[in-house]
Each structure stands twice: as structure tokens, then as C-alpha cells.
Amino acid sequence: MESTVTSAPPATSPGTQANEPERLTFPRIECRDINVFYGDKQAIFDISLPIPDRSVTALIGPSGCGKSTFLRCLNRMNDTIESCRVEGQIIMDGENINDAAIDPVLLRSRVGMVFQKPNPFPKSIYDNISYGPRIHGLAASREDLDGMVEKSLRRAGLWEEVKDRLTAPANSLSGGQQQRLCIARAIAVQPEVILMDEPCSALDPVATARIEELIDELRKRYCIVIVTHSMQQAARVSQRTAFFHLGILVEMGETDQIFTNPRERRTEDYITGRFG
Numbered sequence: 220m221e222s223t224v225t226s227a228p229p230a231t232s233p234g235t236q237a238n239e240p241e242r243l244t245f246p247r248i249e250c251r252d253i254n255v256f257y258g259d260k261q262a263i264f265d266i267s268l269p270i271p272d273r274s275v276t277a278l279i280g281p282s283g284c285g286k287s288t289f290l291r292c293l294n295r296m297n298d299t300i301e302s303c304r305v306e307g308q309i310i311m312d313g314e315n316i317n318d319a320a321i322d323p324v325l326l327r328s329r330v331g332m333v334f335q336k337p338n339p340f341p342k343s344i345y346d347n348i349s350y351g352p353r354i355h356g357l358a359a360s361r362e363d364l365d366g367m368v369e370k371s372l373r374r375a376g377l378w379e380e381v382k383d384r385l386t387a388p389a390n391s392l393s394g395g396q397q398q399r400l401c402i403a404r405a406i407a408v409q410p411e412v413i414l415m416d417e418p419c420s421a422l423d424p425v426a427t428a429r430i431e432e433l434i435d436e437l438r439k440r441y442c443i444v445i446v447t448h449s450m451q452q453a454a455r456v457s458q459r460t461a462f463f464h465l466g467i468l469v470e471m472g473e474t475d476q477i478f479t480n481p482r483e484r485r486t487e488d489y490i491t492g493r494f495g
């Protein structure tokens with residue numbers, strides 16, 4: 220599904236906070252006052268964050284600062300953790316995804332997720348991609364499904380490498396290929412947003428470079444949010460960066476600004492390696 224946003228984007232958000240940048244493209248997702256608790260322990264404190272469409276937003280910060288917890292809010296994956304409670308609004312296409320009326324399974328087809336370690340199903344390459352469109356009833360015929368599989372694999376930059384072995388087990392692919400397969404699987408259900416939680420942490424530098432090139436290609440069509448421990452990666456792939464510390468959003472802005480001219484001392488200390 221392509222973006223449904225048709226109105227002209229405002230140059231700046233009306234609700235600009237002190238730690239927001241001057242320039243802000245039209246948000247695809249608007250997070251408002253997000254608090255997350257694991258039992259009695261609060262992990263995320265009052266985070267408001269607009270996430271623009273057709274661009275990559277990187278979440279950075281030291282281990283345990285809440286990046287993955289926040290990312291999981293965007294497709295309600297925290298619902299699967301019993302002790303976890305999320306408060307606040309996350310507006311997508313005019314609706315709050317935290318509303319009880321929202322079906323989390325459908326939501327997760329609109330907001331796909333790619334994990335740290337490639338996790339293909341123990342099935343063929345073809346079945347990994349066709350599974351989502353089949354269960355969501357997106358294909359009218361076998362030809363239709365074949366077309367979706369090819370298109371998804373092409374978009375994930377994997378088609379040429381696998382087109383002659385679609386029935387081979389997915390786990391016969393290299394780690395980097397498996398991660399591109401997982402990206403193709405996420406794309407196959409026509410999402411609007413793709414979440415990536417350290418998608419390159421299990422990959423070698425060559426496979427990492429392929430994924431980074433792919434992310435750069437995908438941002439022309441999708442809203443992408445990536446958690447990364449690598450500041451070099453955040454600087455290479457993202458247009459906007461949000462720096463988290465101890466569950467708080469310290470600063471967000473254009474990636475160039477965050478890395479060359481951060482407003483906050485804590486951001487500067489982190490990106491210059493003084494802590495983290």
C-alpha cells in the first residue's frame with residue numbers, strides 16, 4: 220500500500236518542542252507522550268517523536284536506554300510481553316494504533332519488522348515470501364502470488380541470487396541473504412513502515428554494506444525506523460536521528476546536525492565516545 224498522505228506537507232510541525240529540529244517533513248507516525256513500564260519499572264519516559272515518511276529515522280543510545288522498547292511500541296510488539304504496559308498515543312493514518320479496536324495482527328502487516336538475527340521460517344525461499352500475502356488474502360491467483368514473490372525479492376535485492384532456487388530451504392542462504400529474505404518477507408505484505416532492530420549486528424561488513432544499500436533504496440517507498448549501536452551506520456543510512464538515554468529522548472534532529480552540531484551535552488558525550 221502506498222502512502223495515503225495526499226495533502227501538502229507543512230514545513231514545520233505545529234507542536235514543535237525545544238529539542239526538535241527546525242526542518243521537519245510530514246510525519247508518517249506521530250508518537251505522543253509515550254511511557255512504557257515493565258511491571259513497576261518504567262523504561263520509557265514521556266517520549267513524543269514525529270517520524271517522517273520516506274526516510275530513515277535512527278534510534279541511538281547506550282545499551283538499556285530503551286531503543287528496542289520504543290521501536291516495539293510502533294507495531295505493538297510489546298503486547299506480546301506480559302509484564303509490559305504502554306501508555307500514550309501513536310497516530311498513524313489518523314488513528315491511534317494503541318486503541319483497543321486496532322487489530323495488532325493487521326497492524327503488523329502495515330508495520331513490518333526485521334530483527335537482529337535473520338529469522339526465516341524453516342521453509343523454502345518461496346514459502347517464506349508467499350506466506351504473508353496468502354494469510355492476508357492479498358493474492359487472487361497463483362500467478363499473482365508468484366508476481367508478489369518476485370517483486371518482493373527484487374525490492375530486497377535478492378531476486379538474481381535466488382530466482383533459480385526458490386524451492387530451496389531458506390536456511391541454505393548465507394546470513395546476509397537470509398536477512399535480505401526477511402526484508403523481502405516484510406515487504407511482501409505491502410507495509411507502510413519497516414522497523415529494523417539492529418539488522419546488521421549478526422552480519423559481516425560486506426553483507427552489512429548490502430543491507431545498508433538496500434535500506435537507502437527502500438527509503439524511497441517506506442518509512443523506516445532503525446535501531447543501531449553503530450553510530451557510523453546511523454550516520455550512513457539515516458536522515459534523522461533520535462538519541463535516547465535512560466529511557467528519555469534527549470535530542471532528535473537531522474542526522475547531520477546530531478553528529479556535527481548536537482545541542483545537548485549528553486548527545487555530544489555519547490557520539491564522541493565519552494560514555495556508552
Ligand SMILES: Nc1ncnc2c1ncn2[C@@H]1O[C@H](COP(=O)(O)OP(=O)(O)OP(=O)(O)O)[C@@H](O)[C@H]1O
Nearest residue numbers: 257262280281282283284285286287288289300302
Ligand atoms: N522483557 C523485559 N522485561 C523487563 N524489563 C525489560 C524487558 N525488556 C527490556 N527491559 C528493560 O527495559 C530497559 C530498556 O531496554 P531495551 O532493550 O529497550 O534497551 P535498548 O536501548 O534497546 O538496549 P540494547 O541496546 O542493549 O539492546 C532496560 O532497563 C531493560 O532491562
